[in-house]
Each structure stands twice: as structure tokens, then as C-alpha cells.
Amino acid sequence: MSINFWSPIKLSIEITIISGILATILGITVGKIMANRTFKGKAIVETIFLLPLVLPPTVVGFLLIIIFGRNSLIGQLIELIFDQPVMFTYWSAVIASTVVAFPLMYQAAVAGFEGVDKDIENAGRMDGANEFQIFIYLTIPQALRMILSGSVMSFARALGEFGATLMFAGNIPGKTQTIPTAIYMAIDTGNMEFAWLWVISIISISFFMLICLNLMKP
Structure with a gap:
């Protein structure tokens, strides 16, 4: 019983950590490139980045299968x-979670970078700092609150991913079965005891993440 119960929780936490880190790195990188920049077709590019937020999870899963x-x-x-x-591998679950978590991180990163004081960055350049040093020591600290907020939301979104994961990674116990898919199967098979335990588990983890997010607010 303990193995069957803890396996989806352990797998969900692992996948959430990996996909959350990936979404954070990608969101910061792409957000920095896109912030305060205008070019023809930017609206289309940003719309593509944000599509996973509004598309049905089954559509995201279908597109991942095609790609x-x-x-x-x-x-x-x-x-x-x-x-x-x-x-239907561990990494397919990571990919699905990363794709749906990325838009939240991207939005937060862009907002953070667009709020950076350019005069401070220019002062750093005048003092001889290179672009990498300016990014690490001046840009990131100013945008840190938004970056941390986006990161927490990305982790929470990755934890709750269900539809795209079910289609692209399946529901293989011990391999791709996360808490949301485990809850679905438990209800489908009438095992309400396990369903409730997993529901309580994911609510507790999500609650902790949101508490951390609220503590970051000024």
C-alpha cells in the first residue's frame, strides 16, 4: 500500500522540480530577449509562447505527440x-509539464525585466561592467521578486498538470503516473480512499507553494 501510494507523489515532486527548473531557465532566457524589444511579428511570437495557458490540455498533448x-x-x-x-517515458512527462509551466514564468520574467531601471544598467556599463555582469548583478536583483513569483507559479502549474501528461506520457505506475493521473485512475476504479489521500497530498503541496508566493509579496 505504501509503495503504491508514495510512488505518484515521489514522481510528481521529481517531475515538478525538473520541469520547474527548466521552465524557469527558459522563461528567464526568453523573457530577457523579448523584454523592451519591438520587432515585426512580436505579438505573434508572444501569442505562441502563451498558447499553452489557454489551449485545452488535450490539444497541448496532441501537439506534443505530433512534434x-x-x-x-x-x-x-x-x-x-x-x-x-x-x-510514454519519464521525460515525456517532464516535457509536458515544462510546456504548460513555461508561459507563467515567461510572463513574470518579461514583467520583471521591463520594470528594471535602465539608468542603473547604464551606470554599470559606464563603470566598465560587461553585459553578463550587468545581467547577474544589476538586472536579476531588480527583477528578482517577479522571477521568484513566476517560478513558484510555474512549479505549481507543473505539479497540477494532467491532460497533456496523460496523452503524451500515459499513466504508467512508477514511470509516468503523477498525482493528478493517479487520482483520475483511483476515482475511475472506485478507490476513493486513495483518491482522497492523493487529493489531500496535492492540496497540501500546492498550499505550501502559494504560501511561499504570498510571503514574497511586499
């Missing part, structure tokens, strides 16, 4: 390198 499936160029390349398809 990473065995019939796609990317999927075939992955299978050639790792000698197995990415679908």
Missing part, C-alpha cells in the same frame, strides 16, 4: 540517439 511522436523528425532523432521513443 515528438515516432513519425516526426524530432521524435525519430530522439529515438536514434537514445534508442527509444520519448513518448
